[in-house]
Amino acid sequence: MMSKSVLISGAGVAGSTAAYWLSRNGFRVTVVERAAGERSSGNPVDVRGPAVDVVERMGIMPRLREVASAVDRLTFVDAAGRRRAGLSLRTFQSSGGDREVEVPRAELAATLLSAARDAAEIRWGDTITALTPTPDGVDVRFEHAADEHFDLVVGADGLHSTVRRLAFGPESEFVRHMGMYVATLPVHRAIGDEREVVMLNAPGRAFSVHPNRGKPLAAFMFRRSAAAGFDHRATDLHKRLVDEAFAGTLGPFANYLDEVRTADDLFFDSVSRVRLPHWTTGRITLLGDAGSSLSLFGDGSTLAIAGAHTLATELSATPDNLPAALHRYEHRHRTLVRPKQRAFLLASKLLVPTTRAGITARNTAARTLTR
Template sequence: MTPRSVLVSGAGVAGPTLAHWLARHGFRPTVVEKAQGLRSSGNPVDVRGPALPVAEAMGVLPQLRAAATSATAMRLLNATGREVARVRMSAGRGRTGHREVEVPRGDLAAVLHEAARDEAEFLFGDSITALRQDEHGVDVTFEQAAPRRFDFVIGADGLHSTVRHLAFGPERDFVRPTGILVATVPLGEPADHPHEVVVCNAPGRLVSVHPSRGEALAAFIFRRPDITAFDHRDTALHKRIVTASHAGLGWRVPHLLDRLQNTDDLYFDAVSIVDLPSWSRGRIALLGDAASCVSLLGDGSSLAIAGARALAAALAAHPTAPATALDRYEAAHRALVMPRQRGVRRSAALLVPATRLGLATRNLAARLLPAGP
């Protein structure tokens, strides 16, 4: 019997993980990625909770620990750069046992791609332009490759998912911005404090420098509820928004904004919640941020890894009953996702307090904590 074919859109975190588990279950996975290759940058994310047993079963925990960041503390500064609190981060995480691992997102994607590349076909520099399905499969039209037919198509292509747009409808129907924007830029140099994340806060604004792994990363996270839509391809606009929103902050912020102005590697987007009544339509389904974006404090990658294994297992358990397989995957994984979605506003209040009182309260709590997350 010919192995069932599955097209996965997106080669970030969820896509390669899903490809690996599909291959283990006897499927024939193909991963299509619009970028020419893997992204080399990205903010540090945690592999923790339900993702840890998945990474262990894939045999990639040693590689993740080798790529782990070295941050052991977080230093909180006020808008002028004066230290107001110092929080010890979880000791030894990512080094021994089954503790969580903090790793740059680009390194995480590279490790997961390495685990899947010999088991799946990867099509870089291409994207899906049309989907037409019937009860037996999905006909796919690509931007570059010749049209092909697959048994299933999975959208693991992020917040601005092409698969979701083609199969479910326009983004505005499902994506709810939280009023918080985020930008990250690699600094091209080591951090001044190689074992500390330094965070400068003002009401509604945060600027941080993370030592990452050798090359520091600057992040700008800020509240702008007035910005509800923007062109995701307009990098010049993104730079203007970040610069205007952080005017007047002290510390190293003017220098970091100069770096942002001169970078070719800027990530910018709105922190958003994706809310769909169903994650599947026929033989087309969604995974990771495409289905249920919740990411603000690093949970998104862990949930994507756990969801990928759950989806592959469901398809393997019900190979001739697509509706049953996809319904069971969604029911099981929604139970993990929904509490995180409900906690986004609380996370935002901790990370970027909107008022001076909120900021003072957060800083006081940080001073009283024996160890941070």
């Protein structure tokens, strides 16, 4: 019997993991990625809990340890740069314990994709423009490549998923702005040592610098209602929003805002929750942030890896009954996603307190916990 064909939209963490496991289990996998090539930057993310077992079984954990950060604490400073409190990042360890790692997102995605590329076909610089369900699969139209038929289409294309829009409906139906924006960019110098993320808060705002193994990354998080006409690709608008939120608040770190103004590698987006009643329609399913985004502690990558492995496991168990496999995948993976989405409010209060009293209370709690 001919093996089933799977098209995965997105060559990021979720898509690359799914491509590896599906190819390994006999599926014919094609990955299509809008970008022209792999990204060279990205904020640090965690491989925790169930994802640790997955990457160890892929044989890539030694590589991830080579590029992992040495960070083990988060330090809170005041407007003069004085250290006020801190937390050990071991506080946030999951079931993987000391086996867990923090790595730059681009390094994680590249390592996962390298493991998958021997068996999966990777197409760069193309995207899906139409999906037409058929009784035995999906007819797919691409922006550049010729039309093709696949037994299954997997949307692993992130918060602003093309597959979700084409198969389920407009983004506005499923994506909710959670009152916060985040920007990250490479910067010229760290603030603390190589084991320390340093964070400065003002009411409703948080600025931090991660040492990132000698390639420091700054993050700007701030609370704001949805910006009118927001476009996640409009860099000039992004710089203006960051400037408006942080001008006059950074004290001795004001020069980092200058780097935002001149940046050519700025990531910016809304912190949003993606919630759908179902992740599957016919032979089209969603994976990772496309179906269930919301995290402030780097858990999105862990969920993407774990979800991709669950999807591949269920599809491989009943390749001749894909609908039943997709139903099992969704049932299993939602049990991991729900508590992470519920934890958002607690995480946002810790990282971005809304008032000066809230900042003081957070710092006091951190000192108490450390003692």
